[in-house]
Amino acid sequence: MERLVVESLNHSYGFTEILKDINFELNQGEVLSIVGPSGGGKTTLLHLCAGLLDVEEGEIKNSFQSSAFTFQEPRLLPWKNVIDNIALGLLAKGEDKNEALEKSQQIAIQFGLEKKDFQKFPKDLSGGMKQRVSFSRALVIKPSLLFLDEPFSALDIGLKQELQSHLIELIHQQALTILFITHDLMEAIRLSDRILLLKAEPGRIVKHFKYELPQMQRDNEYIYKESAKILLDKEIIETFELEFK
Numbered sequence: 141m142e143r144l145v146v147e148s149l150n151h152s153y154g155f156t157e158i159l160k161d162i163n164f165e166l167n168q169g170e171v172l173s174i175v176g177p178s179g180g181g182k183t184t185l186l187h188l189c190a191g192l193l194d195v196e197e198g199e200i201k202n203s204f205q206s207s208a209f210t211f212q213e214p215r216l217l218p219w220k221n222v223i224d225n226i227a228l229g230l231l232a233k234g235e236d237k238n239e240a241l242e243k244s245q246q247i248a249i250q251f252g253l254e255k256k257d258f259q260k261f262p263k264d265l266s267g268g269m270k271q272r273v274s275f276s277r278a279l280v281i282k283p284s285l286l287f288l289d290e291p292f293s294a295l296d297i298g299l300k301q302e303l304q305s306h307l308i309e310l311i312h313q314q315a316l317t318i319l320f321i322t323h324d325l326m327e328a329i330r331l332s333d334r335i336l337l338l339k340a341e342p343g344r345i346v347k348h349f350k351y352e353l354p355q356m357q358r359d360n361e362y363i364y365k366e367s368a369k370i371l372l373d374k375e376i377i378e379t380f381e382l383e384f385k
C-alpha cells in the first residue's frame with residue numbers, strides 16, 4: 141500500500157524554528173488536512189512532503205507512485221490555451237496527443253468548464269475559471285497523491301462549494317489520496333477524513349480530528365454542526381486565538 145510517513149520532522153529558516161517534531165501518516169485513499177493559522181508553517185510542511193524543499197532533520201518516506209500539486213494561485217502557462225494547459229502533464233508523460241486532448245476536454249467539463257472556453261488563454265479567464273483549469277491539469281494525470289495548497293482561498297463562497305463538490309465526486313470515484321492545507325476549518329471538515337491541527341511558533345501538531353461519514357454524504361447541516369463543535373474545542377480556540385479579549 142502506498143503511504144506517506146513523516147517522522148520527527150523539524151525545519152528552520154535561518155535561526156527561526158518553523159516546524160518542530162512533526163509526525164503523521166497518510167494512507168492510500170485518505171484525505172488528510174493540516175489546518176492552522178497563517179504563518180504557522182503549513183506551506184513549509186506541504187513543500188517538504190512534496191519534495192519541493194529539502195528535509196533537514198527527521199524523515200519523510202513517500203511511496204506514492206505519482207503526485208500532482210494545486211496551489212492557491214493557478215500558475216497556468218500564459219502562452220497555452222485552456223486545453224493545452226490541462227494536457228501538459230499527460231504530454232510530458234508521453235501520452236498520444238489526441239488521447240491527451242480528449243482526456244483534457246473530459247476533465248475540463250467535469251470541473252465546470254465549457255467548450256467555448258477551451259481555446260481561451262489564461263489572460264481571458266476569470267480567477268474561478270483559472271482554478272478550474274488548475275484542478276483539471278492536476279487531476280487529469282490521475283496522480284496517486286494530490287497536494288493541495290489552499291486552492292479555494294481566493295474563490296467566492298459559491299464557487300468554492302462548486303469546486304469542492306467536483307473534487308468530492310472524484311474522491312468518491314477514484315479513491316483519491318490528498319494532503320490538503322488550509323486555514324478554513326469548514327472546508328477541511330467538508331473534505332477530510334482526518335484533520336491535524338498545526339499550532340504556530342514553532343509549528344507543531346497539537347490535535348487530531350477524525351470524520352467517518354463519507355464526504356458524499358456530508359450535507360451543509362453536517363458541516364455547520366461539526367464546524368460549531370470544532371470551534372468550541374480548547375486547542376482550536378488557542379491555536380487560532382479565537383478568545384475575545
Ligand SMILES: Nc1ncnc2c1ncn2[C@@H]1O[C@H](COP(=O)(O)OP(=O)(O)OP(=O)(O)O)[C@@H](O)[C@H]1O
Pocket residue numbers: 153158176177178179180181182183184185323
Ligand atoms: N523561504 C523562506 N525563508 C524564510 N522564512 C520563510 C520562508 N518561507 C516561509 N518563511 C516563514 O516561515 C513561516 C511559516 O510560513 P508558511 O508559509 O509555511 O506558513 P503558512 O502556515 O503556510 O502560512 P499562510 O497560511 O499564511 O500561507 C512564516 O513566518 C514565513 O514568513
